[in-house]
Amino acid sequence: MTTATPKYRNNFLKEVEANVEEGHWVKMCMQCGVCAGSCPLGPHWQHSPQKIFMMIRAGKREEVLTSDSMWMCTSCYNCIVRCPRKLPITHIMHGLANYAHRLGMAPKGQPTEAIAKLFWDNLVKTGRVNELKFSLAMYFKDGFVQGIKNAMAMQGIGLGLVKAKRLNPMEILGGHACKDKSGIQKMVAKAREIEDRRKGFSGAGA
Amino acid sequence: MAKKQYAFYPGCSSQKGASASNFPTSVGVVCEKLDIQLNEIPDWNCCGASIGYGEGGELPRLVINARNLAQAENHLAGQDIVSGCPACWLATRETVERLHESDSLLAETNEALKEAGLNLKNTVKARHIVEVLIEDIGFEAMKKPVVKAIEGIKFAGYVGCQTNRPFGIAGESFENPQYLDRMIETVGAEAVKFDQKVTCCGGALAFSEPDKSQKQIRDIVESAYDHGADMIVTPCQLCQANVEIYQSEINKKQGTKFSMPVVYYSQLLTVAYGGSAKQAGLDGQLIRAEKLERIAGKQ
Ligand code: SF4
Numbered sequence: 001m002t003t004a005t006p007k008y009r010n011n012f013l014k015e016v017e018a019n020v021e022e023g024h025w026v027k028m029c030m031q032c033g034v035c036a037g038s039c040p041l042g043p044h045w046q047h048s049p050q051k052i053f054m055m056i057r058a059g060k061r062e063e064v065l066t067s068d069s070m071w072m073c074t075s076c077y078n079c080i081v082r083c084p085r086k087l088p089i090t091h092i093m094h095g096l097a098n099y100a101h102r103l104g105m106a107p108k109g110q111p112t113e114a115i116a117k118l119f120w121d122n123l124v125k126t127g128r129v130n131e132l133k134f135s136l137a138m139y140f141k142d143g144f145v146q147g148i149k150n151a152m153a154m155q156g157i158g159l160g161l162v163k164a165k166r167l168n169p170m171e172i173l174g175g176h177a178c179k180d181k182s183g184i185q186k187m188v189a190k191a192r193e194i195e196d197r198r199k200g201f202s203g204a205g206a
Numbered sequence: 207m208a209k210k211q212y213a214f215y216p217g218c219s220s221q222k223g224a225s226a227s228n229f230p231t232s233v234g235v236v237c238e239k240l241d242i243q244l245n246e247i248p249d250w251n252c253c254g255a256s257i258g259y260g261e262g263g264e265l266p267r268l269v270i271n272a273r274n275l276a277q278a279e280n281h282l283a284g285q286d287i288v289s290g291c292p293a294c295w296l297a298t299r300e301t302v303e304r305l306h307e308s309d310s311l312l313a314e315t316n317e318a319l320k321e322a323g324l325n326l327k328n329t330v331k332a333r334h335i336v337e338v339l340i341e342d343i344g345f346e347a348m349k350k351p352v353v354k355a356i357e358g359i360k361f362a363g364y365v366g367c368q369t370n371r372p373f374g375i376a377g378e379s380f381e382n383p384q385y386l387d388r389m390i391e392t393v394g395a396e397a398v399k400f401d402q403k404v405t406c407c408g409g410a411l412a413f414s415e416p417d418k419s420q421k422q423i424r425d426i427v428e429s430a431y432d433h434g435a436d437m438i439v440t441p442c443q444l445c446q447a448n449v450e451i452y453q454s455e456i457n458k459k460q461g462t463k464f465s466m467p468v469v470y471y472s473q474l475l476t477v478a479y480g481g482s483a484k485q486a487g488l489d490g491q492l493i494r495a496e497k498l499e500r501i502a503g504k505q
């Protein structure tokens with residue numbers, strides 16, 4: 001697990017401004033509540049974006065970073081086009097989710113956190129996303145028995161897609177990849193190193 | 207007439223044997239008829255989609271998109287990047303804008319790109335195929351190659367989220383964009399009123415939060431039925447896949463009897479331009495679009 005630099009420990013707003021993508025926007029929120037009614041999975045957000053911004057200002061570090069809420073973001077961009085203050089709300093939610101993930105504070109077993117990690121790992125390996133390997137990894141993320149159950153439940157859909165040539169079982173043997181895989185991997189590792197340095201993560205690259 | 211040239215970014219879901227592989231065949235026909243030439247960006251990579259943030263963070267995500275931009279700059283100088291996938295378009299365009307706004311981010315991006323032997327000047331424009339059709343071709347010219355009117359089929363034009371927000375198509379409203387309905391009418395079909403036009407299908411969360419997202423999908427399909435649509439038509443790969451694929455799941459769990467075909471606007475255009483069902487990629491539907499196949503099969 002990585003840790004954030006302790007210099008912000010007593011000021012969560014400052015920590016968010018420095019370490020969370022687009023975090024410098026949080027103080028611009030005027031608490032109008034427009035975004036609160038915008039999320040498609042709204043009933044499943046324990047704290048709406050509006051509330052999260054209020055909690056950040058109130059210094060509720062633990063409550064915000066351990067929250068399930070920002071993981072409910074479907075990236076629909078409803079909020080962004082409606083916010084009278086033009087806050088890039090979607091990106092702040094993504095940024096908070098990523099920050100909580102990197103600190104190891106996201107709720108245990110959060111399914112969107114799990115697929116996000118699988119997706120990225122899949123991408124970095126070949127430069128492109130291999131849908132079959134990604135799906136299988138997703139089904140088996142909770143262990144072998146649950147994986148078989150999950151895969152069985154979706155079997156009809158999988159077979160339908162195979163028949164329609166929209167899921168290729170041969171992908172398991174290789175599949176699509178970029179030629180310059182190694183360049184991509186080095187480039188991504190470098191980007192992560194720079195970002196970790198800038199955001200004060202110790203144990204960079206972990 | 208000289209063909210219009212674009213740097214093409216196909217995206218992962220449009221690869222052979224992937225979930226939107228029924229999309230590119232129809233796009234090929236449409237471009238052929240409208241004198242558009244799409245030149246694939248050499249060795250393009252994944253955009254990170256809407257879920258890349260979880261592990262990828264900010265700079266790594268910008269950098270993977272910057273690589274595609276740099277490849278286009280180097281190999282297809284002077285051409286706009288065009289993508290048919292809203293997630294690819296969004297990620298690419300966002301990267302262009304963020305790197306324009308911040309010199310320090312651009313410098314950091316180039317520091318990382320150097321590892322792959324690349325450098326970005328950030329001179330390319332990132333566009334969606336729909337923008338090319340509307341802005342560079344226009345509805346009049348889009349109508350010209352029509353040889354078969356798509357008569358007798360009612361479509362629910364489902365724009366979804368990411369083709370529409372945050373960027374959208376210039377001059378259109380976020381709440382009720384008109385261009386898709388106009389495309390439907392351009393090929394002689396009927397666009398029904400559709401109150402779920404810009405509703406979110408759940409996006410990537412259809413996978414991680416299936417029950418929560420299936421409520422979205424159910425609302426979308428139900429509304430299409432309520433408004434008398436025969437089919438849903440969409441510009442979005444994720445909308446297409448989610449709304450088509452999960453109908454059988456919803457039927458199983460909730461006892462509904464959904465069987466609503468979900469096609470791309472490009473498949474409609476292809477059939478109207480005289481393309482076969484196969485050229486339109488209609489053999490790639492899980493829920494067959496029989497009425498459209500019938501028109502495609504008519505001589
Ligand atoms: S983009 Fe995310 S935060 Fe914004 S309205 Fe959609 S779900 Fe809510």
Ligand code: SF4
Nearest residue numbers: 029030032033035083
């Ligand atoms: S819409 Fe914007 S200003 Fe209003 S509460 Fe949400 S973030 Fe704050």
